[in-house]
Amino acid sequence: MSTSNVKVVDRVVSVEDLRKSYGDRERLHGISFEVRAGEILGFLGTNGAGKTTTIEILEGYRPYNSGSVSVLGVDPAHATRAWRNRIGLVLQECELDPVYTVAETVTIFSRYFKRATDVAATIEAVGLSSKANDRVGQLSGGQKRRLDVAVGLVGDPEILFLDEPTTGLDPIARREMWTMIEGLRDAGKTIFLTTHYMDEAEHLADRIIILRDGEIAAQGTAEELSATLGHQTAVTFDAVADLDPEDLRIALDRHVTVRDGVVHFETSDVQRDLEALLGWARERHVTLGNLQAVQPSLDDVFVQLAGESVRDAREVGP
Amino acid sequence: MSDLSLAFAQTRYAVRGFLRDPTALGFTAFFPILLLLLFNAIFKGSTNFNGGHVPAPSYYTASIISYEIMLVSFASLLVRVTTNRERGLLKRFRGTPMPSWVYLFSEIARTFIVVVATVAVLVAVGAIFYHVHLAAHLIVGLITYTVAGVFCFSALALALTRVTATADAASAVGPLAATILAFLSGVFIPVAIMPSWMLNLGKVFPLEHMARGLQTAFLVPGSTGVTGTDLGVIALWGVVGLVVAVRNFRWEPLASGER
Helix, strand or coil: CHHHHHHHHHEEEEEEEEEEEECCEEEEEEEEEEEECCCEEEEEECCCCCHHHHHHHHCCCCCCCEEEEEECCECHHHCCHHHHCCEEEECCCCCCCCCCEHHHHHHHHHCCCCCCCCHHHHHHHCCCHHHCCCEHHHCCHHHHHHHHHHHHHCCCCCEEEEECCCCCCCHHHHHHHHHHHHHHHHCCCEEEEEECCHHHHHHHCCEEEEEECCEEEEEECHHHHHHHCCCCEEEEEECCCCCCHHHHHHHHCCCCEEECCEEEEEECCHHHHHHHHHHHHHHHCCCCCCCEEECCCHHHHHHHHCCCCHHHHHHHCC | CCHHHHHHHHHHHHHHHHHCCHHHHHHHHHHHHHHHHHHHHHCCCEEEECCEEEEHHHHHHHHHHHHHHHHHHHHHHHHHHHHHHHCCHHHHHHCCCCCHHHHHHHHHHHHHHHHHHHHHHHHHHHHHHHCCCCCHHHHHHHHHHHHHHHHHHHHHHHHHCCCCCCHHHHHHHHHHHHHHHHHHCCCCCCHHHCCHHHHHHHCCCHHHHHHHHHHHHHHCCCCCCCCHHHHHHHHHHHHHHHHHHHHHCCCCCCCCCCC
16 A cells, blocks of 8 residues: 555556547547646647546546546545645636635635635735736736636645636736746646647646547657657758759658749758758759758647648648 | 635625626616616505505515515526526536535525515615505514525526526526516516416416515505415425426536537
8 A cells, every 4th residue: 555655646647548438429538647746747739639528537527437547646536525625726717706806716715725825925926916906807818817826726736737728818928827837836836737839838848748639649748759759850942943853852862842932851860961962952053042951849749740740731831 | 614604704705796796786686676666656556455455555565575586586696606607617616625505505695685685675665655564464474485485586596507508598587587477476567457367377486476475464464474375385486496406506617509
């Protein structure tokens, strides 16, 4: 039994082969992951990937069909009041009553919890001290969202669930939310963060899980994700008239495409292929206009994993 | 903090919220006073009740009080709970350690407090402007029907939240049901001039029994207006509402497809 107690401390959340169906349709096809104490886990996926289903199972809102789920050593399907005292929630859609002030809202929620933190300190932590006596209805979208977080934090939870905390916020409010979440990370909070923004996960999360169609498509740190997915550097330059792609293909030994006046190939050895390309250009007296070698961003990784190819996504741009 | 003191804190919080909501305040506190003034301006003098002539202002004071009890306990509670559910607040509460009963208690206690306060104002208006005499038997009848009415209509409101998916739907259904029942129950129109089939239809529903009981308490000297039949029908509806509410109450927003 002692080993399982250690596990509880190390692994705040532990999920194995979790399956969930709605009617005949299975939405989660046996996913497994864990959340360790003190980390921010970024749970990433497009709409419909199963993020909300997963977080709501962890939060004790949804039953599941099979597999095992443990949050703070308890199966959320059998949530007890003692367990609810230890978790904090920030739901994706929750509109707090607009007629109360910020301080009143945090105060009433603090009364639900056994070990509530100081109300003023909690409001301070989310950067709303100057708004403490303002009505919720007068707050901006970003401020309301931070109040949601205050309400999630006031019970001093051992794990905080943040369900798409920045969806719908303008870029400045989004940055403010990030700064606030970084403050929580520095304070050692364990956070389960869902988002459909790769940059958000990359910026905030210690580890990232990418969910696609109810399955885990990839997981790891941001660096690991870019590395293990074996992404190749994309090299592009403007096509010149009378260019023979076949000639270039032979010179580089790479798959070369020409589309919309741009020559494109991918490589895992940029230096070798650029040398070969420059040699080829010198021999044929070709000027390589607009030559670029672009490292794939995590956004590209995500877009590709989410089902679209990187190339298609790029073509949407200018 | 014990659960009971939490329940009282939650009730104070709910009452404070009600006092800050101009729509709810106007609809449940000022509107009935306006109705009372209007009816008494239109129907002056006396009206027929139980075969005798009675003062119209006493008839309408009793009627509007019964309407008010239904308006606050049924329409207003239905709108408030449905709105909070649509906002995701009920789901949010459900995710905290607060016991479910604390929230439901606070909403019903808030309803009771608002009913008592507004009924007191209506009685005061009747006594001051329309010479309604506050006899002991009347007070007994008033307290009995207020308690029974709040129980019955609150339970029915909570039961009906199962089908009112949105605040808009609740805002239409609640007041509409209260108004139609008020017409069927001889609240707005004196029973003496109503067709008998309509009165018989009205008797199926609890408002008719509450209105008739209160009218008796206000109009018949020495009578509390409390009868086993009237109280029984109100209690029966209340118990049915309670059973449906307990078995079907939803804490999460109803998806538009899920009815």
